[in-house]
Amino acid sequence: MTSQAVALYVHIPYCLAKCPYCDFNSYAARVWPEDAYADALLAELAHATREGVFPRGTATSIFFGGGTPSLFAPRTIARLLERAARELTLADDVEITLEANPGTVDEERLAGFVAAGVNRLSFGIQSFRPELLLALGRRHSVEDSVRALGAARAAGVRNLSLDLIYAVPGESLDDCAADLERAIEIAPEHVSAYNLTYEKGTALYRELQEGRVDPAPEELEVAMFHLVRDRLADHGYAQYEISNYAQHGREARHNQAYWRGTPYLGLGAGAHSFVPRDASDDATSYGTRWDTLRDPNRYMEAIRATGCAVASREELTRTQAMGEACWLGLRERRGVDLDRFAARFGTPLRDAFPHVGQLLADGLVEWREPHLRLTTQGLLVADSVFASFQ
Numbered sequence: 001m002t003s004q005a006v007a008l009y010v011h012i013p014y015c016l017a018k019c020p021y022c023d024f025n026s027y028a029a030r031v032w033p034e035d036a037y038a039d040a041l042l043a044e045l046a047h048a049t050r051e052g053v054f055p056r057g058t059a060t061s062i063f064f065g066g067g068t069p070s071l072f073a074p075r076t077i078a079r080l081l082e083r084a085a086r087e088l089t090l091a092d093d094v095e096i097t098l099e100a101n102p103g104t105v106d107e108e109r110l111a112g113f114v115a116a117g118v119n120r121l122s123f124g125i126q127s128f129r130p131e132l133l134l135a136l137g138r139r140h141s142v143e144d145s146v147r148a149l150g151a152a153r154a155a156g157v158r159n160l161s162l163d164l165i166y167a168v169p170g171e172s173l174d175d176c177a178a179d180l181e182r183a184i185e186i187a188p189e190h191v192s193a194y195n196l197t198y199e200k201g202t203a204l205y206r207e208l209q210e211g212r213v214d215p216a217p218e219e220l221e222v223a224m225f226h227l228v229r230d231r232l233a234d235h236g237y238a239q240y241e242i243s244n245y246a247q248h249g250r251e252a253r254h255n256q257a258y259w260r261g262t263p264y265l266g267l268g269a270g271a272h273s274f275v276p277r278d279a280s281d282d283a284t285s286y287g288t289r290w291d292t293l294r295d296p297n298r299y300m301e302a303i304r305a306t307g308c309a310v311a312s313r314e315e316l317t318r319t320q321a322m323g324e325a326c327w328l329g330l331r332e333r334r335g336v337d338l339d340r341f342a343a344r345f346g347t348p349l350r351d352a353f354p355h356v357g358q359l360l361a362d363g364l365v366e367w368r369e370p371h372l373r374l375t376t377q378g379l380l381v382a383d384s385v386f387a388s389f390q
């Protein structure tokens with residue numbers, strides 16, 4: 001019998017500098033306590049799997065995110081993966097992704113990650129235009145990106161993803177088209193294209209409040225969204241989630257695990273974990289989620305003391321779990337699986353959320369049996385559709 005599919009996330013919180021738009025749990029550092037932090041990750045993994053906190057299932061994906069995981073040495077990544085293979089079963093075709101910053105890698109380092117077991121690299125390219133990189137406060141150059149992507153191929157990486165950001169202050173539709181052309185020329189297997197957002201607490205948000213930055217007008221954002229979708233579709237990249245595009249079969253399995261309610265264990269400072277539960281489990285909780293202390297030093301201290309650094313834990317009610325299944329499912333272009341929803345919660349989705357009738361009438365969602373999905377119009381106001389399920 002095959003064990004339950006699970007996903008593992010490993011958070012590396014250090015970066016060379018803090019980008020002004022970034023609201024991730026990341027910290028600028030010139031040096032970082034790599035061995036001590038890796039020790040903490042290993043202790044947290046052992047605690048979670050041996051104390052029954054997290055099921056010892058079969059990992060179908062492992063994701064090193066951050067922060068800038070490519071700052072860590074390949075030997076550290078190898079050490080973490082070796083232990084993961086002991087604490088969990090790794091699927092034969094496990095997807096192992098590492099996020100990389102173009103300015104931090106060369107071919108030797110990338111080959112080291114591949115030798116450690118990494119089989120997918122996700123590069124934070126953001127733009128191929130120097131003025132837009134400057135506007136985003138990125139430290140890497142266009143040349144760094146081109147060099148790093150070439151080095152990744154030379155190191156044997158066959159599954160490459162690029163992150164792009166559009167609607168950057170000062171960016172025109174032609175700039176956006178030029179970025180897409182460069183990305184398509186490089187022929188990665190996967191592209192994530194995000195509309196720049198101004199998150200509270202970031203330096204960019206403060207600049208916006210102080211009138212020091214001129215955000216892209218909404219019509220331009222919408223035009224760029226359509227341009228991204230159309231250009232990528234023309235070149236064989238299907239939109240499978242609001243901001244994610246892939247060649248056939250190259251969808252990010254790790255993100256799909258989040259959207260589909262697969263149990264995931266997040267290791268590291270500020271990481272989130274989730275273990276779902278079905279109605280058949282005879283429980284009032286429909287799942288448990290927790291996160292860990294955000295400050296890396298406090299996280300390491302807590303792990304050293306007890307093996308655990310949980311900051312908050314929450315049991316999901318049936319109503320919460322049903323809402324979450326909907327808005328997470330709607331992120332994917334295929335939509336929410338209606339049969340799975342009914343099997344998990346013992347009720348059809350249209351009965352659980354009668355307001356779906358209004359969303360249908362407004363043209364924001366559509367039935368594509370056996371799924372309910374966002375329409376193109378719904379994609380543009382996805383956050384408000386999601387909020388209606390919360």
Ligand code: SF4
Pocket residue numbers: 014015017018019022023024026066067068101124
């Ligand atoms: S490199 Fe990435 S994680 Fe680090 S500060 Fe910039 S956007 Fe945030």
